[in-house]
Amino acid sequence: MSNPRRGDSPKNSKTRIQARNEARILDAAQTVFAEHGFGGATVDRIAARAKMSKPNVHYYFKRKSDLYLAVLMRTLDIWLAPLKDLDPDGDPAQELRHYISRKLHFSRENPTASRIFATEILQGAPVLERYLGEDLRTLVERKAKVIRHWIDTGRLAAVDPYHLIFLIWAATQHYADFTPQVTAVMGRESLSKGEFERIEDSLCKIILDGLLPRGKA
Amino acid sequence: MSNPRRGDSPKNSKTRIQARNEARILDAAQTVFAEHGFGGATVDRIAARAKMSKPNVHYYFKRKSDLYLAVLMRTLDIWLAPLKDLDPDGDPAQELRHYISRKLHFSRENPTASRIFATEILQGAPVLERYLGEDLRTLVERKAKVIRHWIDTGRLAAVDPYHLIFLIWAATQHYADFTPQVTAVMGRESLSKGEFERIEDSLCKIILDGLLPRGKA
DNA sequence: AAATTATTTGACCGTTTGGTCAGGATCAAC
DNA sequence: GTTGATCCTGACCAAACGGTCAAATAATTT
Structure with a gap:
């Protein structure tokens, strides 16, 4: 009742930046995974393709496997x-x-x-x-x-x-x-x-x- | 004319061991490459599957890419x-x-x-x-x-x-x-x-x- | 059996990998 | 413009990677 913009569950909000960057990472990851498979893909390459630093990719997706799963589900x-x-x-x-x-x-x-x-x-x-x-x-x-x-x-x-x-x-x-x-x-x-x-x-x-x-x- | 068992060109012979091991490595490599792609496959895994040490795999195939090429051609x-x-x-x-x-x-x-x-x-x-x-x-x-x-x-x-x-x-x-x-x-x-x-x-x-x-x- | 050659491996090297962390930059709210 | 949360990165780490090498072992030839 206090904040009408937020979702119902506690940490459920998504910043504009968050949404944009997650999409950019997912797009990049999709390409790299498609080209090299899970094992052959590197987080570095995904980050480069998304034009981000590697730690920033990990900021949005803790592990490489999380990213892979997210791409598949999407x-x-x-x-x-x-x-x-x-x-x-x-x-x-x-x-x-x-x-x-x-x-x-x-x-x-x-x-x-x-x-x-x-x-x-x-x-x-x-x-x-x-x-x-x-x-x-x-x-x-x-x-x-x-x-x-x-x-x-x-x-x-x-x-x-x-x-x-x-x-x-x-x-x-x-x-x-x-x-x-x-x-x-x-x-x-x-x-x-x-x-x-x-x-x-x-x-x-x-x-x-x-x-x-x-x-x- | 001196040695009837050997092939015609200088280094063209193949030991029994050589033939057997190369085949074993190629079989193992085929499976591993098929499962993980070139980038995701590791020489260690190929060696383990062929029940050999990694250096021994390199003894028969100098580089991983040679092995990959050999599998494809075969x-x-x-x-x-x-x-x-x-x-x-x-x-x-x-x-x-x-x-x-x-x-x-x-x-x-x-x-x-x-x-x-x-x-x-x-x-x-x-x-x-x-x-x-x-x-x-x-x-x-x-x-x-x-x-x-x-x-x-x-x-x-x-x-x-x-x-x-x-x-x-x-x-x-x-x-x-x-x-x-x-x-x-x-x-x-x-x-x-x-x-x-x-x-x-x-x-x-x-x-x-x-x-x-x-x-x- | 001695000498030569072919085969095998433990130990190692430089690089790349996934992942972390402390701290700086940026943003949003007041 | 101060504050607190979010966003971003350089530097770093331990593990895994492809590949090398000297030295040991097994086959083969003489």
Whole structure:
């Protein structure tokens, strides 16, 4: 009742400086962790990238592992959002097309976030392990039921829903995680917005219609 | 002519001990690099895993980077072999099915080799960059022509060959690179041989036939 | 078995790492 | 403009790092 600006719990306030610097550190850390993994990243490098002194980084995040955890948590929601939106009452083709589109968009807009997850999983998911087996598993289970329902009502071919979801994850995240390989093989410097539209068309066409010609043979 | 057991060039011989230890070190290094990336891996850990002293590891591989390079090179051929075998004169469906099968088999038999490549690419491919833009690019270009020929002769739907290849790479390597995520989401401890057969069926069905039901609607 | 070569390691070095600390600078409230 | 909290940093530390070296041990050759 005395101070209306403060939050309800004792130490819950955030200075403008605090908010700005924490964001700057998290951005820098995301890039560095994505490039070198947890073990290969150094606090010095993160500090340099955030244009701060190392002790100042430690002022906001006591340990390197806290920083790593914070980066992972910050990106979890945005990483998951597209799957959550799969609508059981929508048209299957349209829903899946939309899902692929959103996942690809995420790859284009947040490549480092995608790489953070990739390195974490590649390294055995030491931090995310529990989360994967609980929240994510439950969510995928629910969405797999949606897909199975589409199959049971004859609107989708009979495929394993889990492996379909993995296929879409793999295909869309590939363009964020393996950018150097994709650009080198294609002989480009980077992947333009137009190229991402071509990717979306190709993926949707293959996954929905398949490679074998329709209507004949 | 004096010594029949030796190789032709001066220092080209390899002791049994040498061959055995180099292999042991490379195996250990492959695992450690795959788990921690180049920067996060330590020579100590590699030595411990190979059950050797650190100086002895350096006796066989002068620098950590030499070891990393050797591990990458050792797995390049086996990683590429399946794509090389795509036969222009074969049946497209059968060739692609076979390709998917072989890539999946690689994921199952050599998961750490797959992860080595994944971490290397994720970290910007500092070592493999040149190779990707030259040898790999040429190979993929050649195989893309094969696929395009199949399309032009009406045996395959019109899709971008490059993105088709990327899709197959992504989907098959996913099961090696993201094992913890796959097992956690599926609620399994590991992926059995039977599960890999299910994966192969699912992938081939989706990629060849598509998700939308055929023959009706 | 003696001599030569190949293999192995404990001890060590200079550097980098994550993390601390005392104190200075800056800000907000009165 | 004084006060108290927040913010920032140079200097520092113990541990871990990649890498070296002399000396010991094991194989191999003669």
